[in-house]
Amino acid sequence: MVMSICVAMPKGQYRDQIIYQLEHRGDHVITADRGIDLLNHIRYRYFNHIILHTDLPDYDAIELVLYIRDVHPKTSITVVSENPGTLKHQILMAGANHWLNTHDHLNALLHILSSSDSQMMIQ
Numbered sequence: 001m002v003m004s005i006c007v008a009m010p011k012g013q014y015r016d017q018i019i020y021q022l023e024h025r026g027d028h029v030i031t032a033d034r035g036i037d038l039l040n041h042i043r044y045r046y047f048n049h050i051i052l053h054t055d056l057p058d059y060d061a062i063e064l065v066l067y068i069r070d071v072h073p074k075t076s077i078t079v080v081s082e083n084p085g086t087l088k089h090q091i092l093m094a095g096a097n098h099w100l101n102t103h104d105h106l107n108a109l110l111h112i113l114s115s116s117d118s119q120m121m122i123q
Contacts, residue, residue, distance in 0.1 A: 006041055008032040009053030014102055021110060035059025042068060047075055049113060054081040062087065062094050069095035078112055
């Protein structure tokens with residue numbers, strides 16, 4: 001099943017690797033460089049999964065997770081951070097489904113997305 005995924009993180013090699021892998025899997029990928037871009041995307045479309053980096057320049061990750069949860073409660077959210085433990089508890093309490101450190105292997109993210117894809121087929 002093709003998933004619609006928004007990758008909201010600053011441009012860079014890590015983001016490029018994620019996009020490459022997701023598109024290689026056949027997923028439809030939309031990117032957002034800033035929090036405002038993410039907000040504009042989710043106002044007009046539904047994503048099966050959102051990959052949200054904590055270092056977006058204009059919005060706090062907790063605010064974004066709360067907004068996504070309010071607008072699209074069934075969307076799966078994975079938050080990625082370069083700093084282990086930074087706001088992890090608060091972001092998960094705000095409604096994120098998963099937390100990853102950018103130092104985690106990309107396969108961990110792909111595993112999470114595969115699990116989300118399987119749960120979508122069950123529902």
